[in-house]
Amino acid sequence: MENIRNFSIIAHIDHGKSTLADRIIQHSGIIPEREFRNQILDNMDIERERGITIKSQTINLPYKAKDGKEYLLNLIDTPGHVDFHYEVSRALASCEGVLLVIDASQGVEAQTIANLFVAMEENLKIIPVINKIDLPTADIDKVKQQIEKELDLNPNDAILCSAKEGIGIENILEAIVNQIPPPRGNIDKPLTGLVFDARYDIFRGTVVSCRIFDGKIKPGDSIIFMSTNSKFIVEEVGIFRLNKVSVRELSVGSVGYIIAGIKDVNEVKIGDTITLFNNPVSLSLAGFRESKPVVFSSIYPVSSEDYESLKDALAKYKLNDAAFVYQKDSSVALGLGFRCGFLGLLHLEVVQERLEKEFNQSIIMTIPTVQYRFTISDGQTLTIDNPLYYPDPSKIKKCEEPYVNMTIYTPEKYFGAIMKMCIDKRGINSKFNYIRQGQMEIHFEIPLSEVIFDFHDKLKSLTQGYGSFDYEFSEYRESDVVKLDILINGDKIDALSMIIYKENAYKRARGVCEKLKETIPRQQIRIDIQAAIGSKIISRSTISPFRKDVIAKCYGGDITRKRKLLEKQKEGKKKMKVVGSAIIPQNAFIAVLKIENE
């Protein structure tokens, strides 16, 4: 145990955590050079496509230190994006220290501070690392000042590094073994293991990632999960190299995985404590704080027949993304589905993409919404994140919506266009400064609801892809919102209802009516599309009916041809929803959900 070091690499987004992890892994020599690729721990498709880390990733590495001893390092690479902050806090629960990476040119940023706080709360040893010193724009002195002033750490402890060039890696490794304490705990005490992650494997069942705080665990042991009180026999334990490597036992201080034939994913809760059935601990570990979602949307299967499959996929997905929360939901128009909470828009996109790609689900997501706060006439405050539960408008005394502090990074030539967008989207109190020649940072305050709508796409198109943004919650502020309903032949399409800033409602209403008109095919009956606030219709469109159908002759008793046609239509109908007597293809819903707030 004296030779084990458990640590995480934490930083603001893009400061070079995964690249630093690459160098440390290469130094250990466990992966042949020709099998190496950059950001090797970012192994999900979506991570590689987007060039960011989404999930914390653990890897076990041998290291022979200058003192001549062999150490085993458990390195956890974490994501830097604020939406995945929860991944960081879970990772840190298994560590005794962190490398706090700071980009030498960008300096200390929002997530540098946020992540540092988590590490301090956990009483971890913090080793500052100034990365990217190879950059011409690197300003080491300025960063050292920030470390002292803004982070309240000793700048002399900071290690200079270029993860890209492989500079400073030895120093970092020596600091890890010398400064970060070995894990504490007692091998003779009853087993106490913290479940900090899990993944479902179709062959082996749930694979649990676990940090052992006391005792040890080996195949054949009977274990129980303390919160669900379910019992399993351990089949295999092991450590994480690039792949899983089974070992004889996991003992105190180590980080590894456990396979115990757990087929029901609901038996495993992230943050739960594992102990031995025959010799249990009395108290479970503290576990993790619940994550607090800020963006909400409902997920429905494209075909209602796939509800069970979606349900199953979500349970398995949740194992691997503890920040994702969901509960049952149902819509008249879209049938059974789930109301889901996300830590931000990127998180929402990741969930959507992983469900589609990794879990083969075809899903429809409703318009994302934030959490509104309503004060109603009897003084009660209601928090609403689903248009379905919008309070009676006559009783609303005050409505508030969340604002965020937005930072946009952009080449200066797009400044004007961005400011215009900022105003269109109700941004206020803007400030800006140059971070270096030609490159600007624009700050303003803006409702989160405007950010989750089409902010990302818009910014990217305005800046030809060069702009990026970052935001953090600031506070709730008073706002004038309404609930906009969409009706088809008088039936409210609940899945299309939205809570929206009043002044945006008219434009959006028109957009939705037009989009539905474009996407719903003509039918035997006339289709009236209306957008309404309460009982007031604010926009409408009509799809005129067919005047006749093709009247086929079923000549010579050929019934089959027409039946085949209907069977095909029936198949297609699975992708449609019948609302009253109108038949609405799913793609009409999807189209509406994608409308831009032009």
Added chain:
Amino acid sequence: MNKPGIYIHIPFCKEKCPYCDFYSISCQKQNIIEEFIYSLGKEIFFYQNLGKNKIFDTIYIGGGSPDILNEKQIFTIVKNLYSTFKFSSDTEFTIELNPQNITREKIMFLKDIGVNRISLGVQSLDEKDLKFLCRHHSVLSGQKAIEIIRSLDMALNIDLIYALPYQTKKMWLKILNDAVICEPQHISAYQLTIKDNTPFGIMKMEKSFKESSEKKQAELFFLTSDFLEEKGFIHYEVSNFAINEKYFCRHNMKYWQRIFYLGLGPSAHSFFNEERWSNYSDVEKYCSLCKTNILPMEKKEKLTKQQTNLEKIYLGFRTKMGISEKDLYIDNTEKIVEQLENQGFINIINHQIIPTKKGFLFSGGLPFYFI
């Protein structure tokens, strides 16, 4: 119990009409026709087991153009039928004929061998229409044929095609009126529909042919129904009218009501015991298979419960008998039924969903709500 029927497909025409997509070849070579008659005889014989313990009550000889056959050939077919299957004494025996070459003798001959209903391919009673449709008979020959058939006391259906691109309401009304004057017991009035892979279809693709508008077609449809109803006809199926129930086409009703039928000849379709099968649409293949004692069957399928349900729904929308509410098999149809009734597509009478005239016009699309 409902008795089964027999359909015989004669796959020859003098010349293909430009709108027709039924299976037939233009051929008058006697040796091929003889070979077909012989093969048909064999096919009839193949089904002698199926015919055991059954009494049939309709025969329908269609095509193609059965009038390509000479008396001897027709006689051979009929003789083969009579010697293989049992028929009820009131069997409805229809043959499709074109107006040209109809003589008193020919009809008398048909009557003698048991035919009691003629379906006459008049198509129009306007010379211009007949030219447009490339039909090889005149209005006069049509009228003459009708007269002969009526005088010999045969039940008569006349086929009419309307909604030609240039046709006005007035033009069509005149044809309808002239048709009614001839006192047929049955009228089949089909809208000209343009099928792909027909000469008209190709012209349409090349944009040298324009169908009449949806609006116009709908208007003519209602005009037809209103006019014929006023003249005492019952609009009992989307395109079919009869002066009383006795003259509903018993054979075609089997298709719509899912009563069993045996189809013989190339491209013919059969339905027995929830099985549907069909023959090759290829005279040569048909003949060579029959001659080597192989059923000329191309496809056969056993209907699933779902398919049966589906058929009941869409066939139900075609006739006045409608669909029984208990045959609606998907959930939550109440609201749709109510809306369709409010909008005049259907009436509900004794738990039976009965399409209205407007419902007939939409018989192609309404089933979609119930599948």
